[in-house]
Structures are given as C-alpha cells and as structure tokens.
Amino acid sequence: MNDTFLLYGATGYTGELLAREAVRRGLRPILAGRNAAAVRALAEALDLPWRACALDDAARLDTVLGEVACVLHAAGPFAHTSAPMVAACLRTGCHYLDITGEIDVFEALAGHDAAARAAGILLLPGVGFDVVPSDCLARHLKDRLPTANRLTLAFRGLGVGISHGTQATMLLGAGAGGTVRRNGALIPTPPAWKTRHIDFGSGPKLAVTIPWGDVATAFYSTGIPDVEVFMAASPSAVALLRASRYAGGLLSSGPVQRFLQGRIPAGGPDATQRAQGRTQLYGEVSDKQGRRVAARLSGPEGYTLTVLAALHITEKVLRGDYQPGFQTPARCYGAGLVRELPGVKGFEEVEGVGKRPSS
Template identity: 50%
Template sequence: MSAPQAWMIYGANGYTGKLVVEEAVRRGLRPVLAGRNAAQLQALAAPHGLPVRAFPLDDAASLRSALDGIGLVLHCAGPFSATCAPMLEACLEVGAHYLDITGEIDVFAHCHAQDARAKDKGIVVLPGSGFDVVPTDCLAAQLKLALPTADALVLAFEAGGGPSPGTAKTSVEGLGKGGRARIDGKLTRVPLAWKTRSFERDGQSRFAMTIPWGDVYTAYVSTGIPNIEVYMGVPPSTAKRLRRLRLLGPLLDLGPVQSWLKAQVQKKVRGPSEGTRGKTGCVVWGEARDPQGNEVKRRLRTPNGYEITVTAALGIVARLLEGERPPGGYYTPSRLMGANYVLGLPGVSLD
C-alpha cells in the first residue's frame, strides 16, 4: 500500500483485545476500537483519543457499513466458531484484510475455503495470527525446510499462566467434538487425549497429550506433510479425566450443556494477570521424520502466549498496512511472513 490505511481491532474490550490496544498505542498506532459494548469501548479509547465503532455481528448490512474506510480488521472476539464467518464475509465484501487470533480448526477450514474469493478481492485472509498458530506454524515450516522428505510431523507446547475467558470457552466447545489429527493427508477425528507421550524440558520429562490444535490444519497447508499430531503439556491427571469424558461426548456437545459450561467460564475465568504473564513462558517442540528414518528436531522458547499473540499479530498488521501489498488469498503465518518470522519476535529463541 502506498500509505497506511485505517484499521480496526474488533473485540478491543476483551482480554486479548485490550493487550493488543495497549501495545498498538505504545507503538504509536491509532486503530479503530470496535466491538459490541459501546460504553466499554469508549472508556478504553478515551485516554488515547482513539476512534470507536460499536456494532454487533448479526446484522450484515450494519456490519458492512461499520467497515467503511477500513483496510484491515484484526478480529479478537471469540469464540471464532460464532464470530469469524460474519466478520470475514464483511471483509470480503468491502475489500479489507482479515486477521484473527483463532486456534479453531473448523475456523481455519472456513477461511481457507474463501481463498478464491480473497484472491479476487486482493485481500489477505490469515486466521491464527497469534500464539495460535504463529510459533508452531513457523517451527513446522522450519522443519520442512530442514527435512524436505518429511512425511510425519509432531508439534507440542507447554504454556504457563492459564487461559483467557475466550480461550476457555473455545476449549469447552472442543469437549464435544473430540480430538483431531492429520492422518495420510486427511483431517481425522480421534478420541480426546488420543495419545500421550513425553518431551524433554530443562533435563526433565514433561508429560503431554494430543489436542485438536490449529496446526493439524495449518501445518498441512504450510508444509504438505501428511501426518501431523499436536500435543500439549499437561498433568497426567488431565489426560485421565478427558479419557473418562469420552463416553459423555455427545452430551457435552448439546446446546444447554455448552451454555452452562460457558456460563461457568464467564463467572470464574479472568485470564492471567500482568505479573503472571511476565513470569510465565512457553516451550514449543517440533519433530519431523521421513520414511527412511531421518529425523530433525527443534525447540523454541517464547514469552507467555498472550504476550506473543500481541507482538505476532501486530507484526503482521504492520506488514500488510505498511509493506508491499502481497497477492490476495488465504495464508498461514509462515506462508505470509516466512518460516523464521517467529524468531524475530521479542523474547523468542531457538533452544
């Protein structure tokens, strides 16, 4: 683009949205703050003199009107299973780049299905521009470059600090859907806590279980590796509990049950404090293997997941608003920013 365009943070008054606003202001940026709650948005915007647009996502005409003059939307209001489709549709209609911070597999698939439309409009559609899935996607791409013949990929992470309300609600939705893995190129449903294994961290063995993380979708797009599993470090008791829940799978997906569980999240989950975020980080593991038995392994250390979400997403915003405009279409982080993008983010290092 010849000059920076107006851009919007939708869900600016949410847990992660507020962190993005704070860092954007620190960098001298002036996003439009948007969401459904006008009073909260005004309170957030007033100290910085930022513009505000309050609107819901369930009125297509009003949504399109609210994006008038906007060149990019950073969508931070989850669960994205409910919010992605209307916002993405509006971005496609008005010609605004679409970014979000989802980790939801079905949302990645929906965005990918709009690839041809995004190309026609000349806009970038890039879901997963935060901790979901920038570090893991970039690590997957690095491993593919190191072992081009790889046909199996294992990714894993251990994160500290606890979830935000939005992340916790997304996890509740996942209970009824079970696990996911990429098997022989196909996105496949597997049981909750399908597999367990250990990874080494600082000389200690760390227990982990498979989870339906976004890379089951995105890493395949980025690398073409047909077999992909993603693990999360948890206490062994967590895997045992999830395996007991397998029998309740259909019940956990019922609307009333989902509503009750999400209400509990709303009451009890506040997200990690600034002090907790500063004291907790993440470790990300990656392993790629080929049919001949060759293997490459890498390990990343990153700041707290919410901290890296902020810096990763804003780095992509800057690329799209201030750099040379890339061709339109669906992108993963590594396909737009390069496999080593994550290594340039504050506090990230190869271990």
C-alpha cells in the same frame, strides 16, 4: 484505503491487551465491538476512535470496514464470529486477520482462497500464539528435511492461566474429541488419543494429543500430510480427558454448554503472571527413509506472544507486505517470522535426533 486498522473485540481480555500495546507502539486502531458503552469507555481511556457494530448487522459492518485497510479480529469463539466478518471483508476489500486456534475456522477460511485472491485481500487467521510459533517451527523443520512426511508439534505453557475467551472456546469443543491429520485428511480421534513423553529442554514431560490449530495450518504451510499436536499435561489432566470420552454427548449438549459458559470467570492472567510466564515448543519431522530432525523454540507466555505476533503481522499488512488469498503465518512470511518477535529463542536443534540433510 487508508493505513489504519479495526480492532474488533477490543474490550475482551486479549482485545484490550492488543489495544494498549498498539497505543504503546504509536498505532491508532479504531476500536470496535458489540457493546457501545464498553468500547467507548476503553477508547476514551486510550484516546482512540471507536465504533459500535454487531456482526449480524451487515450494512453497518460494511460501513465500518470501509474505513480501514484491515481488521484484526479478536472476538471469539471464532466458530461463531469469523464467518460474518470474513464475508464482510470479501464484500469491502478489507484484509482479515484473527487470533483463532480453531481447526474448523482455518479450514473454512481456506475454502475462501479463490474469492480472497479475486478480491485482492489477505485472509490470515491464527496470528497469535495460535499458531505463529508452532507454524514457524513446522516450516523450519520442513526446510531442514524437505522429504518429511510426518510432523509432530508440542507445546508447554509455564506459569499462567487462561482467559475467559479461551475457556469459552475450549468448552465449545468439550466432548468433541481430538483431531489429527493422516494422508492430508483431518481424522477425528477420542480425547487424549495418544500420550508420549517430550523433552522441551528440561527433561521429558508427559504430553497428550489435542486438536490444536496446527493440525489444519501445518498442512498448508509445509505440505506434510501426517500431523499430530501434543500439549504437556499432568497425569490427572490426561485422566480427565480420557474420562470425557464417556460424557461427550452430554458435554456438547445445549443446556450443559449454556450452564458451563455462564460460569466462566471473567479476565485472565495478570501482568505479573504474563511477565513471569514462558512457553516452550518442540517439533519433529521424519520421512519414509527414517530420517528425523527435531528442534525447540521458546518465547514469552502465550497471551504476550499473541499480542506481539498479531500486531507485528498487522504492521506488515499495513505496509503492503502480504500475499492475497488464504495464508498461514509461515507460508506468508517464512519460518523466520517468529524470530522477529522480542523474547523468542530458537530454533535450537535437538541433539541425537537427526542430522542436517546433505544438499
């Protein structure tokens, strides 16, 4: 097995960002995707090798994965694309990384833990903004309060929009409601089930529960059985989410999904927007004795952070720094992983929330 990797979904918005940053770092991934013309054009522009490969062509996929040490899978929605890629990785002994934030995908990959260990490969989904910074924040808080049994995470994005792929994934979940974890189990909730005000560092902001990937991953990273994730949102956005409770069946129907998916604009935030954007995260844990600890983390905007984190982890795997089986970022590399990324600041303790537990 050699020391290069396959970047699948290279011509998507995030995929191209990953490809260009990989070249800047001196890496030479093999670019891949379904559309041969698009993959070839990008590969020739970056002087990189390329392969055309559809995920439903198992024989071709196995051949391509046989050339590399690992795949960085960037073609979502991962609810549709992860299963065939993971199956191929298990067949070929290729490490699997992706940038998903989809709860169902994390849970599905967790179910392949034994098979991955037997194959000696790593299955590590969520190596981007979903969920590296929040997963590391969760692990940090658990380390600070080992008796914690409740975890709240929240994030706020400043100054950017979202890509075509992210919008497509969000639309797939439209009308499906939210998810929290209670006593270790995933529990469905209505959209905008709960709101609260959270201070990300510049005063309290309205935030609402969302089905973010940490509802799945934080349980594996920390063992904490009760998990909620919030996103900062305007009152009008919260109102729209609550209104979707009454249109859930319609929004998730095939004809409506096809109509909406066909009208998602291409692309995503431009370079200036990404450079000016920031992300802020807040985390809080508590235990049955009423002790609470909270911390904040900040970093580059989400797409930039995805590129930095995904390639940093890919480089670790190529160096042989990994643990076989299903992993989460913080379980595999510890809470300090996120602070290895440029532009990340934290962990900042929140005054008045809790004190360091005595040893």
